Amino acid sequence: SAVISQKPSRDICQRGTSLTIQCQVDSQVTMMFWYRQQPGQSLTLIATANQGSEATYESGFVIDKFPISRPNLTFSTLTVSNLSPEDSSIYLCSVEVGTAMEKLFFGSGTQLSVL
Amino acid sequence: DAKTTQPPSMDCAEGRAANLPCNHSTISGNEYVYWYRQIHSQGPQYIIHGLKNNETNEMASLIITEDRKSSTLILPHATLRDTAVYYCIVSTSGTYKYIFGTGTRLKVLA
Numbered sequence: 001s002a003v004i005s006q007k008p009s010r011d012i013c014q015r016g017t018s019l020t021i022q023c024q025v026d027s028q029v030t031m032m033f034w035y036r037q038q039p040g041q042s043l044t045l046i047a048t049a050n051q052g053s054e055a056t057y058e059s060g061f062v063i064d065k066f067p068i069s070r071p072n073l074t075f076s077t078l079t080v081s082n083l084s085p086e087d088s089s090i091y092l093c094s095v096e097v098g099t100a101m102e103k104l105f106f107g108s109g110t111q112l113s114v115l
Numbered sequence: 116d117a118k119t120t121q122p123p124s125m126d127c128a129e130g131r132a133a134n135l136p137c138n139h140s141t142i143s144g145n146e147y148v149y150w151y152r153q154i155h156s157q158g159p160q161y162i163i164h165g166l167k168n169n170e171t172n173e174m175a176s177l178i179i180t181e182d183r184k185s186s187t188l189i190l191p192h193a194t195l196r197d198t199a200v201y202y203c204i205v206s207t208s209g210t211y212k213y214i215f216g217t218g219t220r221l222k223v224l225a
Contacts, residue, residue, distance in 0.1 A: 004158075033213075042202070043159070043215040092158055104151070104213055106158030 002027055002097045006107030013083050013114050018077045021110045023093030030074035030096075033067070033104070037090040046091075049076045052071045118142065119203045124220040127197075133190040135219050137203030140184040146207050148179060150188045152199040153218075159202065161190065193223045 002012065003026040013019050016079040034046040046066055047055045069077045080087055093107040120134075120138045127133040139148065147166050151159040163170055163177045170177045176189040190197055202218040 006158075009194045034214075037156075042217050045212065045214070047213070090156060094158070103149075103164070104159070105161065108158050109156065111156070 001112050002029065002105040004095060004105055004107035006093050006110055008110055009108060010111035011113070013112065015084055015114060017083055018079055018081045019083065019110075019112060020077050021091055021093070023040070023076045023078070023107055025074045025095050026036040030073070032070065032076045033074075033094045033096070034078045035094060035106075037092060037109070039089070040096065043092065046078070063111060080112065083112075085114045088112055088114045117199065118146075118205045118214065119216045120199075121171070121203055121216060121219045123217065124222070126222050126224055127134050127190075127193045129195060129223055129225050130192055133188075133193040133197065133221060134211040135190075135201050135203075136185065136223065137188070138185045139203070139205045142205050143207075146205045149206060149213070150175070150177065151202045151204065151215075152197075153202070154172075154196075154199040155167075159215075165185040165210050178188050193221075195225060197221065198223045 004025040006059045026093045032049045035043040036046050037043050042106050046061045047057045049068050049070040051070045051073050055086045065081055067079045090111050092109045094104050147164050149164040150162040153159045163172055163175050165177045165179055179186045200218040200220050202215050204213050206213050
């Protein structure tokens with residue numbers, strides 16, 4: 001299993017500013033994933049972060065809006081830039097753990113509200 | 116796009132078995148079926164997964180049809196704390212991509 005600490009748990013931000021979310025894992029993992037969950041919706045994968053390389057973004061998500069850092073095997077950050085009210089969502093960090101039978105483990109999420 | 120379809124909501128009486136269906140008719144031979152649940156906007160929690168055999172753990176049982184085009188998650192004795200959104204996902208082990216569908220909102224009634 002994996003224990004994931006995600007900070008902040010919630011924040012209220014002004015339009016036009018940025019928020020950086022931190023994700024710390026208690027073990028080394030190859031892949032880290034960032035998801036967005038808009039109000040009342042399911043989870044949408046934003047990007048996959050691999051240590052030592054550029055993050056891979058899903059369709060509809062771009063690096064300028066969601067820059068990601070992955071400086072080591074236990075840590076990642078997601079920045080949501082130039083905030084607008086449409087960015088109000090829960091942002092979730094997750095990791096895949098296991099050898100032959102991988103499972104996803106999730107952080108508790110960051111509730112972002114943009115005014 | 117998600118490769119699974121689930122009913123949007125279900126109710127279950129407390130103490131009864133909750134049977135949550137999932138259709139994955141386009142599943143390929145090397146794709147696993149995973150189930151997760153999300154309780155009140157917390158991070159999703161892994162429940163169980165399987166390839167083609169039925170699986171059981173301390174939380175639930177997973178029944179996969181012989182043709183693998185559908186599956187059922189069974190919570191044998193549902194409690195109020197099982198009220199959550201349940202997601203069925205198909206994914207190839209090692210592809211590192213899990214696509215969440217809309218899930219089933221299970222409400223356990225006292």
